[in-house]
Amino acid sequence: MKTKKIKLAYFSPTGTSERVARGVADGIEAAELETIDITRPETREKPVRCAADELLLVAVPVYMGRVPALLHGWLNALEARETPAVCIVVYGNRAYEDSLLELKDTLANRGCIPVAGGAYIGEHSFSDEQAPVAMGRPNEEDLRHAHAFGKAIREKLDSVASPADLADLQVPGEHPYGGRTQLWDVDFxxxxxxxxxxxxxxxxxxxxxxxxxxxxxxxxxxxxxxxxxxxxxxxxxxxxxxSPVMEASQRLFNLFTEPKKPEYFL
Ligand SMILES: Cc1cc2nc3c(=O)[nH]c(=O)nc-3n(C[C@H](O)[C@H](O)[C@H](O)COP(=O)(O)O)c2cc1C
Missing domain, CATH: 3.30.70.20 (Alpha-Beta Plaits)
Structure with a gap:
């Protein structure tokens, strides 16, 4: 199938998930791109409906190894019918645990056909000059990778008449999901x-x-x-x-110094 229109939904408080998602969308080169910024609370109030001839791209940051729980409402209100979907998680160089599988399962439950998944690295939300973690990521190389991922998605979709003809997408992760959905209540x-x-x-x-x-x-x-x-x-x-946030940022700075590499699954 030819991808005519992309619906690009992202939750991205500090902008890294958005940058990765736009890089992937650029690589797909669809004629039309609609962006849905679910970082905005008012956008999360509006349910989204997707058609079978559109491609849905959803990009979220990893919070405690999971898809951020505040997105459950919007994700579970999504309506799709055999809409091909791309799942993207962006994490701060620690780990993405089962979040990519969680996003894939969630979109499949809403009627999407997951066709590709990506796990990219973004500067950690807690990173600062004193304790930099994945500072400046996604960098140029990450964005080139995202663009190549987009191109590979287009080629995969072009190779079939319908996404229903594709084999089930395999991404890393296990059930039950690890990680935590409960975030801190902290004055930091x-x-x-x-x-x-x-x-x-x-x-x-x-x-x-x-x-x-x-x-x-x-x-x-x-x-x-x-x-x-x-x-x-x-x-x-x-x-x-x-605060516990400052302690966590110091811990991340000490432990996760080796830059992780982006990955995609098709
Ligand atoms: C509450 C919270 C939990 C996080 N948990 C993880 C995690 O489990 N693993 C990880 O590598 N990064 C984690 N991060 C870092 C973000 O996933 C990462 O910085 C991401 O790039 C932020 O995306 P954004 O720029 O789109 O907001 C966490 C960040 C926050 C705020």
Missing amino acids: IAVDDRCAQCGLCAKVCPVGAVDPANSAAIDIAKCITCCACIKKCPQNARSKKA
């Missing part, structure tokens, strides 16, 4: 006097945890520790204070 963000109350932190927060009128007021129960507000602050006024 320090805001210093460079803060100009510009409100960008509240805008980029994917879960509405930052008060737009007072950027130092963070709802710990809502916060998913994605670090978007820290990394995107134009004044560099936000940082991590002593």
Whole structure:
């Protein structure tokens, strides 16, 4: 089948999953590309319906070895009928555990036919100058890999009349899934006097945890520790204070120094 239209859905608080996903989509070279940014809470309210002649690409970061639990609602509202689907997980150089299998199973349960899966490396959400982890990734080489993956997906789809003719996609992972879906409830963000109350932190927060009128007021129960507000602050006024998040970032910096390589499965 010829891929005419791609629906590209990504959850990407710090932008790495989006960059990988766009690299893969570029390589597929479909005539039409619709992006669905499910990082935005209002977008996650709208269910998506996919047709059989579209290609759905879903890219998510790995949180605690799993697909982020806050996406379950949107994923389980997805409607598809034999829509070919590409599953992409982006992880911070530790491990992606069973998350790619989890994403594949979820999309298959919604009526998609998973045709390809990829696991890419993105700068760790907790990474900073003091404890860099996978800093700058995806890098140029990762994006070339993503582009080549896209091309291979196109060739795979072109080789059959219908995705239903393809053999079942095999990706690494086991049932029951490992990892954890419960994230920390933790007060870990320090805001210093460079803060100009510009409100960008509240805008980029994917879960509405930052008060737009007072950027130092963070709802710990809502916060998913994605670090978007820290990394995107134009004044560099936000940082991590002593907390389990800071300890984790130090641990990751000490343990996961060897750069992992992206992988794809067709
Ligand atoms: C709460 C949380 C849990 C994470 N768990 C993992 C993990 O289990 N393995 C890993 O390698 N990276 C993990 N990461 C790092 C992210 O997967 C990685 O930085 C990803 O590139 C972020 O994607 P984004 O830029 O699209 O937000 C975690 C990040 C957060 C915020």
